[in-house]
Amino acid sequence: MLRYLKLLAVQMRISVASGMAYRADFLIEGVTSLAWMALTLLPYYVLFADRASVADWDAASGLIVIAYFLGIRGVLEGVVSPSFVDLVERIRSGAFDYVLLKPVDAQAIVSASRFEPWKIFDLLGAIALIIYAFAKKGHAPAGVDIVLGILLFVAGVLAMYALWMLCAAASFWVVRLDNLTYLLGAIFDTGRWPVHVFPRAWRLVFTFVIPIAVMTTYPAMALLGLLDAKATLATIGGALALLVISRLIWRAAIRSYTSASS
Amino acid sequence: MKLPRAVRALPTMLRIGVAETVAYRGEFLVWMLTTSMPLVMLGLWTKVAEEQPFRGYTAESFVAYYLSNLIVRNLTGSWVAWQVSEDIRLGSMSMRLLRPIHPMVAYAASHLAAVPFRTAIALPIAAILLVSSGASALTTEPLQLALLVPSLVMGWMITFCVLFAIGSLAFFIMRAMALLNVYFGLFSLFSGYLLPIPLLPGPIRAAAEVLPFRFMLSAPVELMTRHLDGDQLAALLAGQIAWTLASLWIALAVFRRGVRRFEAVGG
Numbered sequence: 420m421l422r423y424l425k426l427l428a429v430q431m432r433i434s435v436a437s438g439m440a441y442r443a444d445f446l447i448e449g450v451t452s453l454a455w456m457a458l459t460l461l462p463y464y465v466l467f468a469d470r471a472s473v474a475d476w477d478a479a480s481g482l483i484v485i486a487y488f489l490g491i492r493g494v495l496e497g498v499v500s501p502s503f504v505d506l507v508e509r510i511r512s513g514a515f516d517y518v519l520l521k522p523v524d525a526q527a528i529v530s531a532s533r534f535e536p537w538k539i540f541d542l543l544g545a546i547a548l549i550i551y552a553f554a555k556k557g558h559a560p561a562g563v564d565i566v567l568g569i570l571l572f573v574a575g576v577l578a579m580y581a582l583w584m585l586c587a588a589a590s591f592w593v594v595r596l597d598n599l600t601y602l603l604g605a606i607f608d609t610g611r612w613p614v615h616v617f618p619r620a621w622r623l624v625f626t627f628v629i630p631i632a633v634m635t636t637y638p639a640m641a642l643l644g645l646l647d648a649k650a651t652l653a654t655i656g657g658a659l660a661l662l663v664i665s666r667l668i669w670r671a672a673i674r675s676y677t678s679a680s681s
Numbered sequence: 682m683k684l685p686r687a688v689r690a691l692p693t694m695l696r697i698g699v700a701e702t703v704a705y706r707g708e709f710l711v712w713m714l715t716t717s718m719p720l721v722m723l724g725l726w727t728k729v730a731e732e733q734p735f736r737g738y739t740a741e742s743f744v745a746y747y748l749s750n751l752i753v754r755n756l757t758g759s760w761v762a763w764q765v766s767e768d769i770r771l772g773s774m775s776m777r778l779l780r781p782i783h784p785m786v787a788y789a790a791s792h793l794a795a796v797p798f799r800t801a802i803a804l805p806i807a808a809i810l811l812v813s814s815g816a817s818a819l820t821t822e823p824l825q826l827a828l829l830v831p832s833l834v835m836g837w838m839i840t841f842c843v844l845f846a847i848g849s850l851a852f853f854i855m856r857a858m859a860l861l862n863v864y865f866g867l868f869s870l871f872s873g874y875l876l877p878i879p880l881l882p883g884p885i886r887a888a889a890e891v892l893p894f895r896f897m898l899s900a901p902v903e904l905m906t907r908h909l910d911g912d913q914l915a916a917l918l919a920g921q922i923a924w925t926l927a928s929l930w931i932a933l934a935v936f937r938r939g940v941r942r943f944e945a946v947g948g
Contacts (some may be wrong), residue, residue, distance in 0.1 A: 451862060458875075462722070465880055466729065470735060473729055555771045617724045624927055 423527055434534035456544055459485060459611055474615040481613060482552040483639040487572065488611040490545035491634050494576050497538030498531055499583050503600060505532045507590050516678050526669055560642055568642030568652060574658035575634035581665040588672035610635040631663035634655055687782050688916055698794025716754050718874065718901035736880060748806060749905045751836030753898055755803045757837040761788050765848025766857045774943065785845060792841065816920060818906060825904045828918065832901045835921040838841065840897045842928035860930025873899030893928060896921045
């Protein structure tokens with residue numbers, strides 16, 4: 420275990436070092452990240468300027484869903500996506516052979532092979548948004564709800580990671596599948612809205628087929644103290660189940676890996 | 682001399698374009714499917730308007746608006762910026778420059794060849810629109826419907842030229858693709874892609890009226906979904922014509938300046 424943590428630290432250090440090489444990007448990324456946040460918030464502003472609530476979500480509670488969305492997207496674009504791009508490239512070029520030869524689990528290497536350090540701004544922005552939302556509500560969340568909110572954020576990150584890992588596994592069979600992540604990214608965008616504001620059929624899809632709701636809506640409800648114990652356990656259980664499934668499919672995919680080179 | 686040559690080469694270029702689209706059909710389809718934002722907004726706003734109409738918009742008018750939006754976006758969208766900047770970065774632009782046809786014409790031909798495929802995707806959406814509740818919110822004005830095709834053509838032209846200009850910026854800067862993200866943000870905001878322009882807050886709406894983005898997407902959508910009086914119609918078309926000419930001029934100017942300093946990396 421210690422070995423894996425060391426490995427993670429090394430990979431992170433390399434990414435930060437190469438990130439520092441492009442310091443000007445720091446400013447560009449910061450500005451772009453703020454601009455995208457403003458754009459994300461605009462439909463909310465338009466909607467809640469006219470309405471007190473939609474499907475029982477008021478403006479402040481909706482902001483918390485957005486905060487979770489920004490947080491998960493920060494992890495996605497900061498760790499999962501860059502590593503995924505790296506992996507697809509390795510499979511295509513045959514360099515994946517070397518990963519398999521290393522005396523550690525291949526999944527551990529490929530899932531965190533590259534970082535975008537500047538994406539930390541998205542996480543900070545998300546936290547700021549949560550503080551603002553609760554200031555607007557006029558009360559702080561209860562201690563137990565904070566714990567649940569953090570726990571479900573982790574579950575959401577795991578569910579998202581598992582979903583992307585399934586795509587990664589698929590790229591062993593169909594090489595040009597990085598396109599699929601664009602599609603997944605587009606679907607993930609719906610997570611900025613509470614799942615309840617969508618028509619019923621969409622709600623079922625986003626909860627059970629592509630569990631976007633598990634990543635943003637339910638954690639936000641937990642932080643607000645609106646999620647009952649059963650739903651909390653189901654959310655965490657669902658995320659873990661997805662993780663196990665993606666692990667199994669990944670193992671099967673590795674077995675059918677036929678190197679591209681040599 | 683130059684124009685007839687380009688015209689003679691057109692059938693061949695179109696054939697190549699069709700072959701390219703067929704070869705990359707998977708990518709093409711996925712790329713089309715990622716323009717799902719209008720569908721998300723559709724789900725959201727119809728639910729909102731079902732509770733009670735939102736600033737004059739009923740659920741039906743939202744359905745009509747976002748499905749028209751999706752159709753126009755499918756027909757006029759373009760990936761020429763990626764092509765141009767990649768060709769510059771990897772050096773294959775030199776080959777294109779050697780040919781006796783302006784590269785912009787060649788890119789345009791390859792994009793025109795994709796129009797039948799785009800139509801094949803847009804038609805089912807149009808069918809859904811016509812049988813859905815949104816049909817009642819579509820316009821029936823003969824003049825507006827007659828102007829729809831020219832408006833779509835101009836929307837396509839403006840989008841193509843603006844993206845061609847952005848791609849050509851790769852002659853000058855390394856990170857032209859980062860600019861594309863900025864472009865897409867501005868486009869979502871000002872073109873009516875995210876929200877109908879009348880719903881935008883005051884200052885943003887005022888900017889949207891004059892910027893080119895409205896004329897890429899919102900103009901044909903407005904023709905389909907809103908009743909426009911004579912003055913509004915004239916203003917809309919004048920804006921489209923003006924931006925078509927302006928964007929064409931900008932694209933050619935950026936490209937010409939860029940070629941002068943082109944160093945043909947690789948080759």
